[in-house]
Amino acid sequence: MAEYETVIGLEVHVQLKTKSKLFCGCSTEFGAPPNTHTCPVCTGMPGVLPVVNRQAVEYAIKSALALNCEVPSRSIFARKNYFYPDLPKNYQISQYEQPLAQNGYLEIGTDSAKKRVGIARINLEEDAGKLLHNIGSREIDGSLVDFNRCGVPLLEIVSSPDIKSPEEAYTYLTTLKNILRYLEVSDCDMEKGSLRCDANVSVRLVGKKELGVKAEVKNMNSFRAIQKALEYEVTRQIKALESEERIVQETRLWDEKKERTYSMRSKEEAHDYRYFPEPDLVPLVAEKKRIENIRKTISELPDMRRQRFIKEYKLSQYDAGVLTSDKALADYFEQVVKSYNNPKMVTNWVMVELLGRLNTVNKQVRESPVSPGQLADLLKLMDKGIISGKIAKTVFEEMFNTGKNPQAIVQEQKLVQITDEKEISRIVEEVLKENPDAVEEYGKGKQKAIGHLVGQVMRKTQGKANPQLVNKILKERLLKK
Amino acid sequence: MELCELTGNELLKKMEKKEISSEEIVRSVYNRINQVENKLHSFVTLTEEEASLQARNIDGNMRKGESRGLLAGIPVAIKDNMCIKNVKTTCSSHILENFISPYEATVVKKLRDAGAVFIGKTNMDEFAMGSSTENSYFGITRNPWDLDYIPGGSSGGSATAVASDETILAIGSDTGGSIRQPAACCGVVGLKPTYGRVSRYGLVAFASSLDQIGPFGKDVEDVALLMNVISGYDENDSTSVNVEVPDFTKSLIENVKGAKIGIPREYFVEGLDGEVERAVKEAIELLEKLGAKTLQISLPHTEYGVAVYYLIAPSEASANLARYDGVRYGYRSPETENLLEEYEKTRGEGFGAEVKRRIMLGTYALSSGYYDAYYLKAQKVRTLIKKDFDEAFQKVDVIVTPTAPTTAFKIGEKVDDPLQMYLSDIFTISANLAGIPGISLPCGFSKKGLPIGLQLLAKPFDEEVLLRIAYTYEKNTDWHKRKPAL
Ligand SMILES: [Zn+2]
Numbered sequence: 005m006a007e008y009e010t011v012i013g014l015e016v017h018v019q020l021k022t023k024s025k026l027f028c029g030c031s032t033e034f035g036a037p038p039n040t041h042t043c044p045v046c047t048g049m050p051g052v053l054p055v056v057n058r059q060a061v062e063y064a065i066k067s068a069l070a071l072n073c074e075v076p077s078r079s080i081f082a083r084k085n086y087f088y089p090d091l092p093k094n095y096q097i098s099q100y101e102q103p104l105a106q107n108g109y110l111e112i113g114t115d116s117a118k119k120r121v122g123i124a125r126i127n128l129e130e131d132a133g134k135l136l137h138n139i140g141s142r143e144i145d146g147s148l149v150d151f152n153r154c155g156v157p158l159l160e161i162v163s164s165p166d167i168k169s170p171e172e173a174y175t176y177l178t179t180l181k182n183i184l185r186y187l188e189v190s191d192c193d194m195e196k197g198s199l200r201c202d203a204n205v206s207v208r209l210v211g212k213k214e215l216g217v218k219a220e221v222k223n224m225n226s227f228r229a230i231q232k233a234l235e236y237e238v239t240r241q242i243k244a245l246e247s248e249e250r251i252v253q254e255t256r257l258w259d260e261k262k263e264r265t266y267s268m269r270s271k272e273e274a275h276d277y278r279y280f281p282e283p284d285l286v287p288l289v290a291e292k293k294r295i296e297n298i299r300k301t302i303s304e305l306p307d308m309r310r311q312r313f314i315k316e317y318k319l320s321q322y323d324a325g326v327l328t329s330d331k332a333l334a335d336y337f338e339q340v341v342k343s344y345n346n347p348k349m350v351t352n353w354v355m356v357e358l359l360g361r362l363n364t365v366n367k368q369v370r371e372s373p374v375s376p377g378q379l380a381d382l383l384k385l386m387d388k389g390i391i392s393g394k395i396a397k398t399v400f401e402e403m404f405n406t407g408k409n410p411q412a413i414v415q416e417q418k419l420v421q422i423t424d425e426k427e428i429s430r431i432v433e434e435v436l437k438e439n440p441d442a443v444e445e446y447g448k449g450k451q452k453a454i455g456h457l458v459g460q461v462m463r464k465t466q467g468k469a470n471p472q473l474v475n476k477i478l479k480e481r482l483l484k485k
Numbered sequence: 486m487e488l489c490e491l492t493g494n495e496l497l498k499k500m501e502k503k504e505i506s507s508e509e510i511v512r513s514v515y516n517r518i519n520q521v522e523n524k525l526h527s528f529v530t531l532t533e534e535e536a537s538l539q540a541r542n543i544d545g546n547m548r549k550g551e552s553r554g555l556l557a558g559i560p561v562a563i564k565d566n567m568c569i570k571n572v573k574t575t576c577s578s579h580i581l582e583n584f585i586s587p588y589e590a591t592v593v594k595k596l597r598d599a600g601a602v603f604i605g606k607t608n609m610d611e612f613a614m615g616s617s618t619e620n621s622y623f624g625i626t627r628n629p630w631d632l633d634y635i636p637g638g639s640s641g642g643s644a645t646a647v648a649s650d651e652t653i654l655a656i657g658s659d660t661g662g663s664i665r666q667p668a669a670c671c672g673v674v675g676l677k678p679t680y681g682r683v684s685r686y687g688l689v690a691f692a693s694s695l696d697q698i699g700p701f702g703k704d705v706e707d708v709a710l711l712m713n714v715i716s717g718y719d720e721n722d723s724t725s726v727n728v729e730v731p732d733f734t735k736s737l738i739e740n741v742k743g744a745k746i747g748i749p750r751e752y753f754v755e756g757l758d759g760e761v762e763r764a765v766k767e768a769i770e771l772l773e774k775l776g777a778k779t780l781q782i783s784l785p786h787t788e789y790g791v792a793v794y795y796l797i798a799p800s801e802a803s804a805n806l807a808r809y810d811g812v813r814y815g816y817r818s819p820e821t822e823n824l825l826e827e828y829e830k831t832r833g834e835g836f837g838a839e840v841k842r843r844i845m846l847g848t849y850a851l852s853s854g855y856y857d858a859y860y861l862k863a864q865k866v867r868t869l870i871k872k873d874f875d876e877a878f879q880k881v882d883v884i885v886t887p888t889a890p891t892t893a894f895k896i897g898e899k900v901d902d903p904l905q906m907y908l909s910d911i912f913t914i915s916a917n918l919a920g921i922p923g924i925s926l927p928c929g930f931s932k933k934g935l936p937i938g939l940q941l942l943a944k945p946f947d948e949e950v951l952l953r954i955a956y957t958y959e960k961n962t963d964w965h966k967r968k969p970a971l
Contacts, residue, residue: 044588048808050581050689051568051590053722083804085851087828094807149812278851280860283693283801285723 007210008245010238011218012167012203013124014176017158018190019131019198020063025155026130027054027097032157034196038150046155048092053284056081060157063189064104064128065290065298067159070183070305071123073108075295081128081282086275089149090133098129098160100279104288110163110183111307112175114325121176122164128288131156153197159190165204165215170234177201177227178329182306186331194226205234206251207241216241216251221265223257233258236265309334317347326355332369333359339376344383353379357397361404373407374400382410394467395419422469425477428461431469432477435460446482454478488513489650490968493559493707496653500547500558507540507547507558510653511602514560518604518651521971526626527646529565530573531605536560539602555714557600562652564643565606566613566689567698569593572603576689577621578611580809580816580835590687591719592656592698599714604652607642611837612806613663613691615639616909619900620839627896628670629969630935634893637667637909640701644671647701649971654711655701660691661794662889662913664699665925669888669938672927672967674708674955675701677913679945680920681726684719690805692798693724695917704965705926705956709733712948728946736949737956742776744954747881751787752912758891764929764937765887768958772885775957782881784873789866790915791907796850796863797918803847809835842903871919878944883954886912888925888938916942924951927964936964 025032028045045052068075082100108123133154137147161180167173181192181199192199201224206216221237224230237256244251256265304312306328313324313334328334333354340350358379362372382403386396391414402413414420422428435457436443446453454475461474488496488510499505515533522528543558563569566576568586570593575581589597596603610620618626618641626641628634629649636645640657644667647655657664659677668675676699683698690696700711713734718727748769753762773779811817811831818830836844850859877884889909899906916923921942928939939958943951959965 047813049587049814050574050576050584050808051566051586051685051687052588053686053724055721055723085804085807087807087810089810089812089824092808092813093804094810095804276853278803278848278853278856280800280804280851280856283724284690 006246008207008242009210010169010205010207011165011215012170012173012205012234013165014163014167014173015202015204016161016163016177016180017200018161018184018192020060020157020159021188021190022057022059022063022157024057026057026060026128026157027155030155034198036152038148038152041152042154046092047151048094054097054282056285056288057157060128061104061288061290062298063157063187064126064159065295066187066302067161067184067189068105068108068126069295069299070187070302071105071108071110071126071161073105073123073126075105075290076102077290077292078102079104079288079290081285081288082279083282085278088132089147090135090154092133092151092154096130096132097282097285099127101281102287103127110176110180112172112179114321119172121166124162124164126162127160129158129160130154131158170231170238173203173234174227174231177230179306182329182331186305187302188331201230203230203234205237205241207238207245216245217253219251219253219265220255221258222255222268225260229258229260232263233265236263240265306331317341317351319347319351323351323355327351330369336369336372336376340380340383342380343377344380344387346383346387349383350379353383353400357400361401373405374403378403378409385410385414389421389423389470390414391419391421392467392469392471395421419468422465423473425473428469428473428477429481431461431464432474432481435464436481443482454482487517487650489517489653491653492703493556493653493710496559497557506544507602508537508544510558511536511540511560511604514604514650514652517649521629521649522651524627524632524971525629525645525649525651526624527607527642527649527651528562528605529575529577529608529621529623529642532572532603533605535572536602536604543600543602554598554600555710556596556654559601560604560653561596561601561711562604562607562643562646562655563593564609564640564655564657566609566658566691567593567656568687568689569603569606572606574606574689575623576612577609577623578836578840579622580832582622582816584815586687588687591684591721592715593687595714595717596656601654601714604646607640607646607655607657609642610639610663611840612689612802613639613658613660613696614802614839614843616662616666616906617894617896617899618642618667619896620837622837625896628893628935629971630672630893631933633895634935635670635896637670637889637893639663639667640675641667641670643701644668644673644675647671647673647703648969650968653703654707656698656711656715657701658688658691658696658698659913659917660695660697660798661917662910664701665913665923665938665940666889666910668701668925669927669936669940670893672930672936672964672969673701673703674705674924674926674965675699676708676712676924676948676951677916677922678712678716678948679726679922680917681724682922682946682948683715684717684722684725686719686721690801692801693805694801695794695798697917705924705952705959706734706737708924709737709952709956712952726946731949733949733952736952738953739957739960740776741772741954741957744772744777744883744950745881746772746777746779746954747782747877747884748779749782749784749787749877749884749886751784752886756890756908756911757887760929760931761887761889761891761937765885765939768928768939769885771961772954772958775961777954779885780881782877782884784870784877784884784915786866786870786873787915790870790918791911793863793866793870793918794910794914795846795907796859797867799843799847800850800860801847803844803851806836806840806844811835839903867918870915874915874919874921874942874944882943882947882950884942886940886942888912888940892931892933892935892937912940921945922948922951924955926955926959927967928958928962929964930967
């Protein structure tokens with residue numbers, strides 16, 4: 005079989021986290037009752053005019069700068085014309101010629117295998133409403149439309165066709181999402197629709213210069229689905245080429261259940277959007293000074309933060325990578341370290357205990373019932389010897405379930421560590437009496453037997469005895485024999 | 486003399502002296518409407534009840550000595566493409582026949598705040614597309630000077646209402662001459678302000694880069710008064726310009742000594758009616774006599790104006806009018822089987838022939854493969870037309886031209902010949918393309934007794950010079966004082 009290479013370009017739409025819509029003052033809040041966040045402007049009443057939301061422009065420029073784009077001093081809006089009931093004006097205000105930003109790149113991969121994916125252009129545009137289909141019997145009276153989302157600012161980020169595999173597409177998306185979350189310009193939540201992605205994919209024989217015929221794949225609702233859809237498409241296209249079928253340029257939809265793509269329309273959807281400059285808006289002017297001011301608001305990006313974690317906290321590549329893969333998680337980590345300065349310990353607790361628990365209940369870091377301060381307090385209790393490491397895990401579990409402070413839990417459940425040597429000696433005596441066999445074995449030189457005895461002491465104290473003290477006292481006592 | 490025959494400024498003076506009330510003015514206006522409206526059909530909607538209530542409120546406030554606005558108690562008619570909250574805004578179209586606006590246009594709000602009393606919504610060419618008000622779904626409007634003639638358009642209803650004393654003042658919109666040409670046809674004063682001088686928020690868009698709202702009055706003074714109320718930057722209109730608004734009534738000085746007046750040779754050519762040419766030349770002579778200096782100028786790209794206009798305006802209109810689809814408001818064709826059919830039938834039945842013609846023209850001009858040759862080329866020529874004016878205004882303060890090549894034409898004469906109809910705006914279109922202000926004022930009558938309009942053009946935001954020269958001309962003539970016999 006001949007060798008093929010894959011060419012992928014991604015078009016990502018992210019909703020910007022502004023309070024109000026792109027061209028009117030309506031709220032962008034998600035989940036409100038249908039058509040409650042609307043006004044004459046976003047429902048396309050006769051005679052209304054758009055006014056650009058400055059915050060949205062700021063967020064867009066900030067994103068463009070973080071993606072290493074050129075931000076020209078002047079960009080213009082354009083009307084993209086097509087009829088659809090979720091689009092009140094029957095044109096979308098978007099950008100076409102002279103976009104907000106262009107010619108950037110996104111670095112993906114690890115330090116050892118870095119790669120740049122080009123960002124061809126970034127457009128600022130308005131979102132459409134939402135259609136709810138087939139409610140009644142006929143298609144026409146069975147469709148309802150909710151305009152709450154209509155006019156919410158979107159950033160369209162178009163990559164160059166630099167992506168060479170479905171896995172790379174996945175990495176590109178996670179990296180992009182992470183950066184935009186770091187910038188706090190978007191939630192990038194695919195479930196809530198604040199991030200959407202269409203993919204253009206084609207294959208060609210290795211060494212061929214011209215691109216193959218591409219398919220545009222839509223309707224994926226997770227990054228994994230995008231990867232799977234692309235894998236399916238690549239295989240389908242190679243098979244087609246192998247059997248000398250003609251590949252047509254078309255839009256294909258991903259069927260999540262059947263795990264395959266299918267052609268969306270049989271008729272060629274030769275859309276002519278008749279773009280032309282939006283006459284209701286003046287050009288967007290971004291003065292150098294404004295751009296520089298926005299640049300200053302860009303906090304540390306994931307890659308920089310990862311490097312810093314390695315250096316400052318002496319973390320491994322892997323640990324630093326995981327901790328900085330999500331801004332909320334990295335923030336959490338640093339907040340704990342701020343009041344409990346033991347990065348290694350904090351790393352273990354955050355990565356193993358916290359992330360583990362969050363995963364099992366399907367929660368995000370920012371929804372964690374245990375605050376960074378509470379976790380630090382717990383680790384301090386352990387450090388001071390008030391509780392043992394083992395007990396700490398029990399306390400953490402309780403904290404996670406109830407949101408209570410560790411001190412309160414320790415007191416309520418009487419989990420304070422026993423550090424009184426007399427008390428421990430008393431229990432040690434008991435245990436020795438009850439376990440003559442083990443004592444004898446130890447006397448014969450079986451060092452291991454001591455482990456059993458320690459275990460018995462801990463059992464009697466419900467794990468509250470200080471393990472170091474138990475060890476010490478036991479050894480002293482056995483030596484006396 | 487009836488109150489409705491007076492100007493806004495005259496009525497304000499009488500009210501100040503407490504000789505009359507707003508309610509009396511409004512009653513007089515409605516009496517006149519009751520007498521002549523069935524002959525003219527200037528209005529699509531009359532709001533007598535609301536107007537009477539408004540007038541009584543204003544009278545009450547004045548009795549209490551509360552501060553009053555610039556237009557307190559004065560009747561104003563609004564072209565039916567501007568939104569008054571809770572009143573129908575039809576654009577004289579079937580598709581918006583029952584559309585009641587949930588919000589108010591900025592201009593309407595400013596007028597309301599100034600105490601204006603809204604008499605009704607005036608008839609127009611559907612979506613302001615036309616030069617004769619014959620393209621109204623609700624029927625034609627007739628010229629008060631001769632009922633067999635058109636009143637001009639598209640703001641024909643506003644011009645007719647002012648000319649026939651059915652209102653004191655009126656507001657129109659001008660995309661290619663839609664204020665100035667009907668003003669000329671009806672023998673009243675109409676001003677198209679600089680693009681960006683008056684907010685377009687709430688004006689139903691025809692061609693966004695050309696549309697501009699402006700005043701109609703019985704004389705220049707009334708037009709200046711209205712300009713004081715409606716002008717100014719509006720944060721709801723990104724294309725409105727944040728420049729200082731002068732007191733336009735202060736520019737009404739009877740003096741044109743030393744004013745430099747340009748006469749563009751491209752406007753005095755074949756196709757210009759002899760009577761119109763004579764009247765305009767006499768007006769120029771009078772201005773010279775009053776001390777103005779005239780000089781011949783050239784606006785070399787004038788001949789492309791109509792062609793450029795009929796690419797850019799329909800292109801923008803094709804998108805602006807896309808929202809009338811029957812989904813959210815307005816006419817929806819009953820009994821359709823699917824979405825596509827609903828769109829097609831709603832728009833096919835809802836729009837008139839001229840609107841459909843322009844939507845198709847614009848759609849074509851923007852289509853891929855044609856965009857560069859039509860839309861883009863037109864934009865480039867538009868820049869050249871603008872440059873012509875920039876250069877001319879280096880030499881002159883105002884440019885004088887006829888407003889229209891002929892007086893009003895007969896009803897029905899050009900309905901089957903769109904190209905002839907389009908040429909009615911040949912002298913007014915360039916001002917919209919260049920974004921400059923223009924005024925039309927009466928400068929004579931034809932033998933048939935139809936009014937002739939004189940057009941003055943100035944550089945952007947120089948409405949003051951237009952008003953001063955127009956005022957001086959008006960003070961030395963009495964064309965504006967004539968009334969049609971109805
Ligand atoms: Zn809104």
